[in-house]
Amino acid sequence: MTRIAPLAKPYPEEFDARMKVLMRGAEPLVLFTTLATNERAWTKFSGGSLLDKGSPLSMRVREIVIDRTCAKCANEYEWGIHVAGFAPHIALTDDQIRATVLGDASDPAWTDPAEAVLIATVDALIDRKKLSDAEWSALRAAYDEPQVIEIIQLVGFYHGVSLICGALDLPLEATAARFPAA
Structure with missing residues (x-):
């Protein structure tokens, strides 16, 4: 209920x-x-949604950021919706889906260094609420300024979505994915 x-x-x-x-x-x-x-x-x-077609981010980049943010925030509700709805369209592998929940930036599932940077960025922002100079440099080496701003906004927005889902204790959607077992 x-x-x-x-x-x-x-x-x-x-x-x-x-x-x-x-x-x-x-x-x-x-x-x-x-x-x-x-x-x-x-x-x-x-x-406040950033899911429109005017984004400077590819759908794949956007969804990796959303999935990792929701996973880090223990938001199975929103993670499951996005994985079920978008993972097949962005060629997210089963190993990468699992790594959004159970891995980190060094997980072998992230073969593209720019995608590993996304995971590290989300982790730093969720864990410490900031990026070190080295993390900032890695992010800027992989993404341009408009992309970086949107990546940061996505983390903030989906952190907020996670708080809403957790506070309201929403039931999982029937068609959504479930977190992988550890």
């Missing part, structure tokens, strides 16, 4: 129209219907 009852059908017209586009015919996520019980919270949350 959720801590805050999500919206029930019929949804408000504006929310329903947005969900039809965003969810492409699937039912809205419990996260969305729960936040939408507070119009201001929903507007701020949905306005």
Whole structure:
């Protein structure tokens, strides 16, 4: 049982129209219907999304950052949604999916040094809330300034999403992936 009852059908017209586009015919996520019980919270949350097509990041880079951030924050809810929805489209291997949860930047699953930098960046930001000069240099060597800013924003946004999911104790979506066993 959720801590805050999500919206029930019929949804408000504006929310329903947005969900039809965003969810492409699937039912809205419990996260969305729960936040939408507070119009201001929903507007701020949905306005902060970085999943639009104008991103300077490839979908693969974006999803690695999101998956690692959610995993580091023990947010199986959002991690599972993103892995189920995007991993097949970005050629994330089973070893890489596992490494987002159980590995680190040195995991052999990360054969691309730029992707290992993403994992190290997320870990530093979640663990210490900052990047050392060496971590900053590695990030800047792999990604340009607009990409770096968006990577940092993604970590911050999905850290916030993780706090929301944890506080609301949302039930896992039926179609979402589950964390791999240790």
